[in-house]
Amino acid sequence: MNTKLRKSIFYWVLLLPLAVVNIFPFAVMFVTAVRPRDELFVYPPTWGFSEFRWENFSEMWVKTNFGGALMNSLYVSITATALALLLAIPSAYAMSRYRFAGKGAYRIFLLMTQMMSPIVLVLGLFRLMMTLGLVNDLNSLVITYAAFNLAFTIWMLQSYFNSIPRDLEEAAWMDGASHLTSLVRIFLPLAVPAMVVTAIFTFINSWNEFVLALTMMRSSNDFTLPVQIYAQVAGRYQVEWHHVMAGTVLATVPVAIVFSWLQRYLIRGMALGAVK
């Protein structure tokens, strides 16, 4: 047996417990989502079940107002991402291309905002939204999510902007283009891939956020997906677990696939902000 094969077997044996525990929740999710309702609470508990009931998904969609929550989540995540990018692009450009007084201080300030978790500020934020009349308004989530994602978005963009050579813009200035023209015609098109990746991560962060959505949204019509699914579980005597798991599958799997695919880019954003 060659050494690489032996090493591989050894490593897989070591990784096996972690792999099992990581896959376990996904198995629970799928197996429960397609189970007939009367096979949820059987004794003794078992993994087996009699038939795949795909109708669980369509029933769940209607019963839990999944579509409404999906639209709320989409609205909040897309708008918050757009707002965060709109504010972050000029900031990241300034951080990448200019030296100016207070640049270091701004970097530290962003770092501080990154470390502040919504939960510590949640009471102050709730009172702020009361003052602004935005409680029960999805836009309260839009502006808070944009704000909490700013630091990450700016770092991520800045790290890409740094990798776009200055010469390209300088060449354009030589040819008589104004700074604005060179920015719009030359720089931004080059930065599109970076902006797309950054946008996807901001989107996922907003999509997954729980505490603020739980706090600001008081009527069930305004719930985003995580809160909607939580509401099917919390404080209920009879939980329809097959519906809850069907909802969880629909709400997480598409996002999880995109995330797994793009995860290696995430490290770049962390690299500049966190691990230098």
Place this chain on the structure above:
Amino acid sequence: MTAPKAGAWGKMANRIQKSVPMLMILPSLLLAVLIIGYPILDLAWTSSQEVSRFGKLIGFIGWGNFAEVFADPLFWESLSRTGIWTLAVVAGTLVISMPVAMILNDDFYGRGVARVIVMLPWAISLTMTAVVWRWALNGRSGLLNATLMQAGIIDQPIEWLATAGTAFIVEILVGILVSIPFTTTILLGGLSSMPQDAYEAAVVDGATGWHQFRYITLPLMKPFINIAIVLNVIYVFNSLPIIWVMTEGGPANGTDILVTYLYKLAFRFGQLGKAAAISLVMFGVLLIFTILYVALISRNDADDAAPEAEVDDEH
């Protein structure tokens, strides 16, 4: 840019030129100050106010709310549980992530698949993970009981979440599980930047695997381990969804940590003053860790610039 020399026009052009980057960061600065800065001031104000039974602020009472918080046994219990929760999750995560990162950094069959599997928990939100585990741990028909019973390990289902003791342990384990991907990623970043010649020299000198790890890997990884610890402390200390979704701090406040207790005070019992006071205490702790973190990364930056300087900082 070749700025025109002297003259009022030159000065003005210069001033405009200088304010351009400021104007570019201004919008993001304003939003961050409104959403992240202002609430801190509001919390400070709220914490100094007496609150009526209906959650209305009715007047200044100075440190009264803090005094009430510090006299509250539930605060101290939540605080000590926060300490255990943070310490256990961060330590457990690190102990598992280090070997996992070292394995993933090596070349073996199926490494790509292994990476995806290790990173899986990162792809789902904490809320959803906690919802799934709440069902998986169901005391009668949960699939964890099903697994253990079908494997013949237990013959009675276990009520995992019904008593605070087991519930808290299970929550810590789930906390470790979801923190592994991020930590492994940071450690992998460190391992992949490790100089290969140090190992070759060590092998020539006859160093065994353990000695290589103890005297080469660990010291070189120290900055990355430090950063992983500080960031994890900050995240775990603040983390609400796992405990909130799985037990809401219950049964009988038995799994409450500061964030869940604070959330209940603020949004269930209307004790805004006390909740604000606890928020400020947490803000203080976070501030300390953030400063520690800033110090760590600026030291790493400095080390990058002058690698020789690292030698005396071991002692």
